[in-house]
Amino acid sequence: MSNWRSRLVAIAFDIICKFLSFQFFCRINSVKSLHTVAVALGVERTRNELLPYILDLMDDDEEILVEMAAMLDGSFLQYVGGPLFAPHLFKPLERLCEVEEPAVREKVSDKFKNGADQVI
DSSP: OOHHHHHHHHHHHHHHHHTTOSSHHHHHHHHHTHHHHHHHHHHHHIIIIIHHHHHHTOSSOHHHHHHHHHHSSGGGHHHHTSGGGHHHHHHHHHHHHTSSOHHHHHHHHHHHHHHHHHHO
C-alpha cells in the first residue's frame, strides 16, 4: 500500500471512530466525511463494510440522520461501484425511510428519486 493510501485509510479510520463519539459535532462531521471514508476503503469495502456499519448507526439524532440521508445521494453510487450495485446503497436509505422524524423521511425520499434516476 502506498504512503498516501495508508494515510488516507488512517484518516478514514479516525472518521469512523468519531461516528461513535458522544459529541454531536464529531458525529455530524464524520457523517459529512462519508465520501472520504468511501474513497479510502474502495468500492468493495464500502459495500461490504461501510454500508453495514452505517446501518448499525441509524439510532441517532434527527440532524445526523438528515445529514446521512443527504450524503447517501445518487453521487454516492460511484463509491459502491456504480448503478449495478445500487441495491447496496438503497438498504441504508430504506432504513432511513423507517425513521419517525418527517424531516429524515423527506430528505431520503428526495435522495431515492435522485438515485433511481441515475440507475435507470
